[in-house]
Amino acid sequence: MSNATPLPLYAIGLGSNRRHGRFGDPRAVLMAALAALESDDIEAVDASPIIASDPIGPSRRRYANAVALVASTLTPPQMLARLHAIEAAFGRRVGQRWSARTLDLDILLWSGGVWSDGALTIPHPAIDQRAFVLGPLRAIVPNWQHPLHRHSVRQLAARLGRPKPVDRGAAAH
DSSP, X not given: OTTOOOOOEEEEEEEEOSOBTTTBSHHHHHHHHHHHHOBTTEEEEEEOOOEEEOOSTTOOSOEEEEXXXXXXXXXXXXXXXXXXXXXXXXXXXXXXXXXXXXXXXXXXXXXXXXXXXXXXXXXXXXXXXXXXXXXXXXXXXXXXXXXXXXXXXXXXXXHHHSOOOOOTTGGGO
């Protein structure tokens, strides 16, 4: 079987900033979610270290974040449906954006490149602006090229970490 086509790869972002009644603190929730991802048609390849990050938006609770690299024959819409089912099993309710949540799963990158339909956009549109995504991604797939920007994860992380130039013209008014 040496000439078999490799399975498509997905980089899945995991986040939690709420305790779960059975699994415990957000870090433990992510460990349980990583285990829940593995199934007959999703094979775990690698996982980043779990990091702590500040929340975006109104939530005050810090997040635990990680990235899992999985191989699967599932199409992007099938993978999204699976992630939504896992989130629901962990008690996620669809509602307020950026509110505290037990589990958030996002498709960040896909070895198939770009996917866009009404429900899903790959690569994740905000990937290049989020250190809590790029840091864990860099730990496991530093050379993965963003299919639109043509920069590696390592380059995107380095660009995000650099101070932004001051727009001198903006203050002139």
